[in-house]
Amino acid sequence: MVEEGPVTQGPVTQREFGRLLQGLASEMNLLGHDFAADSGLHATDVQALLAVLRAADPPGITPGGLRAELGLTSGAVTAVLDRLERAGHVHRTRDEADRRQVHVHYHPAATRIAGEWFAPVAECTDRVRAEFAPEQVATVVRFLARMTEELAELRRQRRADRA
Amino acid sequence: MVEEGPVTQGPVTQREFGRLLQGLASEMNLLGHDFAADSGLHATDVQALLAVLRAADPPGITPGGLRAELGLTSGAVTAVLDRLERAGHVHRTRDEADRRQVHVHYHPAATRIAGEWFAPVAECTDRVRAEFAPEQVATVVRFLARMTEELAELRRQRRADRA
DNA sequence: GCCGATCTCTCAATGATTGAGATATTCTCC
DNA sequence: GGAGAATATCTCAATCATTGAGAGATCGGC
Numbered sequence: 159m160v161e162e163g164p165v166t167q168g169p170v171t172q173r174e175f176g177r178l179l180q181g182l183a184s185e186m187n188l189l190g191h192d193f194a195a196d197s198g199l200h201a202t203d204v205q206a207l208l209a210v211l212r213a214a215d216p217p218g219i220t221p222g223g224l225r226a227e228l229g230l231t232s233g234a235v236t237a238v239l240d241r242l243e244r245a246g247h248v249h250r251t252r253d254e255a256d257r258r259q260v261h262v263h264y265h266p267a268a269t270r271i272a273g274e275w276f277a278p279v280a281e282c283t284d285r286v287r288a289e290f291a292p293e294q295v296a297t298v299v300r301f302l303a304r305m306t307e308e309l310a311e312l313r314r315q316r317r318a319d320r321a
Numbered sequence: 322m323v324e325e326g327p328v329t330q331g332p333v334t335q336r337e338f339g340r341l342l343q344g345l346a347s348e349m350n351l352l353g354h355d356f357a358a359d360s361g362l363h364a365t366d367v368q369a370l371l372a373v374l375r376a377a378d379p380p381g382i383t384p385g386g387l388r389a390e391l392g393l394t395s396g397a398v399t400a401v402l403d404r405l406e407r408a409g410h411v412h413r414t415r416d417e418a419d420r421r422q423v424h425v426h427y428h429p430a431a432t433r434i435a436g437e438w439f440a441p442v443a444e445c446t447d448r449v450r451a452e453f454a455p456e457q458v459a460t461v462v463r464f465l466a467r468m469t470e471e472l473a474e475l476r477r478q479r480r481a482d483r484a
Numbered sequence: 485g486c487c488g489a490t491c492t493c494t495c496a497a498t499g500a501t502t503g504a505g506a507t508a509t510t511c512t513c514c
Numbered sequence: 515g516g517a518g519a520a521t522a523t524c525t526c527a528a529t530c531a532t533t534g535a536g537a538g539a540t541c542g543g544c
Contacts, residue, residue: 170458170459170462172443172446172447175446175450175462176375176439176442176443176446177375178462178465178466178469179345179349179446179465180349180371180375181375181465181469182342182346182465182468182469182472183345183346183349183350184368184372184390184391185469185472185473185476186342186343186346186472187346187350187368187392188390188392188476189472189476191392192392192476192479200530200531201392202531202532205347205350208343209347212339212340212343212344220491220492221491221492221493222490222491222492227347227351228347229350229351229354229355229364230532230533231532231533231534232491232492232493232534233493233494233495233532233533233534233535234531234532234533235492236492236493236494237530237531237532238531241531256490256491256540256541257491257539257540257541258490258491258492258539258540258541259490259491259492259540260491260492260493276339278475278479279339279472279475280335280339282468282471282472282475283335283338283339283342283468284335285471286464286467286468286471287338289467290460290464294460294464295333296332296333297453297457297460297461298460298461298464299333299338299341301449301453301457301461302341302342302344302345303341304449304452305345305445305446305449306341306344306345306348308445308448308449309345309348309349309352309442309445310348312441312442312445313348313351313352313355316355316441363499363500363532365500365501383522383523384522384523384524385521385522385523393501393502394501394502394503395502395503395522395523395524396501396502396503396504396524396525396526397500397501397502398523398524399523399524399525400499400500400501401500404500419509419510419521419522420508420509420510420522421508421509421510421521421522421523422509422521422522422523423522423523423524
């Protein structure tokens with residue numbers, strides 16, 4: 159009873175806020191695990207497939223981009239893409255302008271499969287979003303974008319410091 | 322302007338919203354990778370260590386709890402804990418009431434090391450939080466909590482359906 | 485054109501993860 | 515109380531993802 163007091167800014171300590179963020183990230187990770195298990199893929203392959211799916215496909219994401227986005231070494235990315243390609247989820251094309259680069263594209267079937275599997279998740283998201291007023295949703299969106307941006311900047315800076 | 326037809330809920334489409342969430346989760350994952358690289362640990366070990374750190378320590382988290390929270394098999398959890406214990410980050414105690422169970426506790430040193438490494442991340446979080454009014458932060462907190470809860474419920478239900 | 489830089493892939497070595505089974509403990513129901 | 519089912523953790527051999535160094539191919543600046 160005593161600890162339920164404050165409501166606005168004070169009640170959520172930095173630590174609790176971190177816990178919330180970690181908890182959500184963890185839960186999303188587990189969704190990936192489940193999708194992997196259901197699809198006969200591995201957790202890493204799913205992360206890669208999702209990264210490919212959420213990349214703009216006109217250009218398509220490069221193995222190097224995946225390397226940066228998944229935190230893997232180049233050999234691991236090649237292996238992941240080999241597995242995804244062998245399973246028929248993605249295919250590679252070589253950039254004609256810069257022939258060193260490769261672009262990874264998803265197959266329509268992969269979109270459909272992932273879309274169907276994640277449909278209940280999307281419903282989940284919609285359900286939660288519906289609990290918030292439009293301007294509140296906008297606030298959440300702004301927060302998510304800013305947080306992501308700020309963390310990316312932090313990592314970028316750290317990388318620069320290391321060199 | 323023209324192609325924004327299927328607006329499910331306000332200005333942000335469901336797809337964009339999912340992208341935002343995935344992007345943030347991905348970024349947080351990469352932070353874990355970097356911490357792992359700097360600490361001589363593996364990505365999984367870091368996830369486990371963070372899970373131990375954010376668990377209430379009076380009881381301490383069990384290997385089974387970690388198994389559920391990381392999506393690993395029992396053998397993998399044992400291996401992870403062996404590594405973390407060997408590195409001096411955590412230690413195991415056996416529950417006296419139910420001697421089948423084990424509780425994992427972090428060493429104070431682990432808290433300090435992780436705390437120091439993640440201090441800039443915490444500053445990041447604070448910086449972003451400072452950009453929002455108290456009631457907006459409260460909205461974000463509520464959203465994070467509800468989203469996590471809903472996703473956890475979805476996974477729980479799926480697990481039940483499978484059986 | 486040439487040299488350094490960039491991007492991807494190869495490959496052997498390492499080691500993390502799996503999955504079935506063993507062990508120990510608790511719970512349930514007669 | 516005691517037999518059997520259920521639960522929690524650990525063991526271990528087999529599998530396979532990941533690492534890390536290096537090769538091959540291509541581009542950009544001078």
